[in-house]
Amino acid sequence: MTPRITDTDVAADELLQEIERKRSLRRVASVVVSLVGVLFSAYQMWFAARGFVFAVELPVLGEVELASLQLLQINAVHVGFALVLTFLLYPGTTGDGRVSRACRQLRARTASQFGPDSPLVSAIEAVGDGLAWLFVDPDLDRVTPSDLLLIAVTVLSSAYFVTDFQEIQRMRALGVPAGRPIQEVFTFLDPVAGLLGPLTDVSYAFVLGVVGVVLVLEATRRAISLYLVVIVGAFIVYARFGVLIPQDAAYVGVLSIPELTWPSIVQNLWYNTENGVFGIPVTVSVQFIYIFILFGAFLEMSGAGQWFIDLAYAATGTRKGGPAKASILASGFMGTISGSSIANTVTTGAFTIPLMKRSGYSPEFAGGVESSASSGGQILPPVMGAAAFLIVQYTATPFADVIVAAAIPAVVFFFGVWVMVHFEASRLGIGGLDPDSVVDIRAHLRTGWFYLVPVFLLLYYLIGARLSVARSAWFTLVAIVALITLVAAYSDETRGRLVAILLVLGAGQFLAQWLTGASLVAALSGGGPGGQSIGGAVSATLGTVGWLSIAAGALTLLSKPRLTASWLALDPAVDEAADEISTAVGRPAAGDNGLVRLGTFVLKSMDSGARTAVPVVVAVAAAGIIPGVISVSGLGPNLVALIRSLAGGSLVLLLVITAIASIILGMGMPTTVTYIILVSMLGPALVTFGIPELAAHLFILYFGVIADITPPVAVAAYAASGIAKSDPFQTGIEAFSLSLNKAIVPFAFVLVPGIVLLREKDDAAELPLGEQFRVATLADLAEIGWSLPEVFVPVVGVFLGVVALAGTVIGFVYAPLDRWERAGLAVSSLLLMAPGLPVSAGYDVTTLLGLGGGSVSLTADLLLRAVGLAMLVALLAKNRRAAPRGDSGAAADAA
Numbered sequence: 007m008t009p010r011i012t013d014t015d016v017a018a019d020e021l022l023q024e025i026e027r028k029r030s031l032r033r034v035a036s037v038v039v040s041l042v043g044v045l046f047s048a049y050q051m052w053f054a055a056r057g058f059v060f061a062v063e064l065p066v067l068g069e070v071e072l073a074s075l076q077l078l079q080i081n082a083v084h085v086g087f088a089l090v091l092t093f094l095l096y097p098g099t100t101g102d103g104r105v106s107r108a109c110r111q112l113r114a115r116t117a118s119q120f121g122p123d124s125p126l127v128s129a130i131e132a133v134g135d136g137l138a139w140l141f142v143d144p145d146l147d148r149v150t151p152s153d154l155l156l157i158a159v160t161v162l163s164s165a166y167f168v169t170d171f172q173e174i175q176r177m178r179a180l181g182v183p184a185g186r187p188i189q190e191v192f193t194f195l196d197p198v199a200g201l202l203g204p205l206t207d208v209s210y211a212f213v214l215g216v217v218g219v220v221l222v223l224e225a226t227r228r229a230i231s232l233y234l235v236v237i238v239g240a241f242i243v244y245a246r247f248g249v250l251i252p253q254d255a256a257y258v259g260v261l262s263i264p265e266l267t268w269p270s271i272v273q274n275l276w277y278n279t280e281n282g283v284f285g286i287p288v289t290v291s292v293q294f295i296y297i298f299i300l301f302g303a304f305l306e307m308s309g310a311g312q313w314f315i316d317l318a319y320a321a322t323g324t325r326k327g328g329p330a331k332a333s334i335l336a337s338g339f340m341g342t343i344s345g346s347s348i349a350n351t352v353t354t355g356a357f358t359i360p361l362m363k364r365s366g367y368s369p370e371f372a373g374g375v376e377s378s379a380s381s382g383g384q385i386l387p388p389v390m391g392a393a394a395f396l397i398v399q400y401t402a403t404p405f406a407d408v409i410v411a412a413a414i415p416a417v418v419f420f421f422g423v424w425v426m427v428h429f430e431a432s433r434l435g436i437g438g439l440d441p442d443s444v445v446d447i448r449a450h451l452r453t454g455w456f457y458l459v460p461v462f463l464l465l466y467y468l469i470g471a472r473l474s475v476a477r478s479a480w481f482t483l484v485a486i487v488a489l490i491t492l493v494a495a496y497s498d499e500t501r502g503r504l505v506a507i508l509l510v511l512g513a514g515q516f517l518a519q520w521l522t523g524a525s526l527v528a529a530l531s532g533g534g535p536g537g538q539s540i541g542g543a544v545s546a547t548l549g550t551v552g553w554l555s556i557a558a559g560a561l562t563l564l565s566k567p568r569l570t571a572s573w574l575a576l577d578p579a580v581d582e583a584a585d586e587i588s589t590a591v592g593r594p595a596a597g598d599n600g601l602v603r604l605g606t607f608v609l610k611s612m613d614s615g616a617r618t619a620v621p622v623v624v625a626v627a628a629a630g631i632i633p634g635v636i637s638v639s640g641l642g643p644n645l646v647a648l649i650r651s652l653a654g655g656s657l658v659l660l661l662v663i664t665a666i667a668s669i670i671l672g673m674g675m676p677t678t679v680t681y682i683i684l685v686s687m688l689g690p691a692l693v694t695f696g697i698p699e700l701a702a703h704l705f706i707l708y709f710g711v712i713a714d715i716t717p718p719v720a721v722a723a724y725a726a727s728g729i730a731k732s733d734p735f736q737t738g739i740e741a742f743s744l745s746l747n748k749a750i751v752p753f754a755f756v757l758v759p760g761i762v763l764l765r766e767k768d769d770a771a772e773l774p775l776g777e778q779f780r781v782a783t784l785a786d787l788a789e790i791g792w793s794l795p796e797v798f799v800p801v802v803g804v805f806l807g808v809v810a811l812a813g814t815v816i817g818f819v820y821a822p823l824d825r826w827e828r829a830g831l832a833v834s835s836l837l838l839m840a841p842g843l844p845v846s847a848g849y850d851v852t853t854l855l856g857l858g859g860g861s862v863s864l865t866a867d868l869l870l871r872a873v874g875l876a877m878l879v880a881l882l883a884k885n886r887r888a889a890p891r892g893d894s895g896a897a898a899d900a901a
Contacts, residue, residue: 341383
């Protein structure tokens, strides 16, 4: 079968590779990377399914336990896999850096002075060639010897956690210096131990800890940025030398910390699950983030990405400004799959941006729409981005509650972008696509309904069944494979056979559970604790329906190898991989085999998930050092005091500082890193002002996401500009303008927590700050006395506010707006969305002037929203009268 790879797919892949600077490996190196990626995913899938015990069920022998690991060991192996893949996928240098340029300049100067045939020039060239062979990968297509060395050291470091965990446990009480010296671990070094110099008395654990931290920093430099390495490195240096800061120094005196030795720093940063490299962020990656990335990879490789894009165009493509509106919907759908602003922008934008340009939108606006909407994928339930799972851990909030709290602001954001593109379409007179150019929505849903099942299942597991995040993701992952297997095996010819096999397997499973209390496989091998009730057997059988479906589909495909599944449209990368594997083993025709394609789909999904997870794992491992230093040094309370002092007791100023810090820190860095750093430094300070902890964390998350589309380093917008062939900076300006509501809404829900469905607890006065609120229930919403002023009115105000903001940004509603009308809409937008913001800022000013302050009462909040509504109605009415005949319904069509 010829892979369905289009020029658009190739261009998108090349752009993404250029942005991420990943290697494009071939032959043996490519196979090794895929093998490591599949093993990484298999390790995580086993952990999600079975927990810390790695055991297998074998015929006759029964259950055989391979290993039982502790959390620190699990985390260490997790990071070890990510480091190995980083050193394989990301080059250490391509030869275009400062050191390489300096070497070339040295050779040129030497040749100029001594002649090109000089022995000195030859020596310099020989040394340069040797260093290039060791370190340089100019074409992004080779793994260098230095990479192999780093991989070997990584494996050594990870193996230590598995093989010598008793020594690590002993060191928790006695310290890292109590570990064995190097010559005791590597006995062949004992005869030459005296040559080790200072390392003779240093414990092997200390050396591995130092090397491990350095490996994480090097992987961070490759996969993320040198910027993050500098920040993390500064915190490590601060942990050792922060004691030198005088305690009585003005302002910075609060940053003085007790003296910490290098062994204690290494122990806390490397051999600890409470903080440091293997702290909370990596624990969250192990338990939540990776399995959801894998969920997205399976969904993407199943062909769901293109199906969702087609669905978006079928739903909205023919409406006014349809291509841009479809781009918003498609980016929202893809956000559920990828959770990455850049990947979402490139994947969806390769299809949507050219259509937007052809319909009449400018290249900059088209790129801005795509990058703005794509950045919203990280805040859109039910999956959201990796930082959402960190919120779960840091705030001890169930993920289902995080989904509920994040839902309204996310919908508001996408609605706001929708209204802006509608006004722009009205201004430019852009219509929709030809109905013949989009798929029929009913037929599309009829042939691809199964793509929606995993999303609804995930919601059911999280919210309905209230399962843990990891279990919910695992069950959904099994459901995806089961659905794809059934679809792959289904046809008019095989449907009877498929149903029959499924019924036989189901009956066998039921009988095995009823008679032996074990699975069918275990029962056939003579295992099982004994029979159980019919109800218990039915329940156990229904719990394995996913695996039974996979088995039934596989057996059907085995009986009909050349089956053509009319509904199945796997990602082109799966077909390409199937053909490559078949050709490599000398069976080119095997690429058309349904079972081969199904197996390739599973392996390709596992490989893709691992590659996507690598920069996330590396980022959280490095960023975890920062809260680790803050925790170990006891800096936290002093930092809160310093931040409150700088804010002068002003909540508004503190929020502005946090927003600016999030945007600056987030430029060119993953949202997860920005979130971890700022939550550790600014999160506690926000809570001391009485802000609900969940609202404070969502505030930081939102502005971390905005950093992806904020010039001068708007990485998602620049990715979109590469597709749109537009000016990168102007594309970033457009993206930021289209996302302005994402910058105002966080202020709104911090001041009025009801917008994120948070309600003060009955015993709030007795609880610590930050824990005084809970997520509202349906019973709370039915209590009109609370929900009407605290939820419904503010939420309606926010939705109306983004309409006013859209008119302000675009300069058009029914007709062009002059600058005074735009200013009036801007004021009405602020009053509708966050009326407490200007009032609180005013009180801060009067307090500073010694005139006294105050707080925004509920009555004042409602009155100001009413004023904003009156202004909006008056301005829209005036603008509507100015519209030419026949265009008076333009704004109303936006919904």
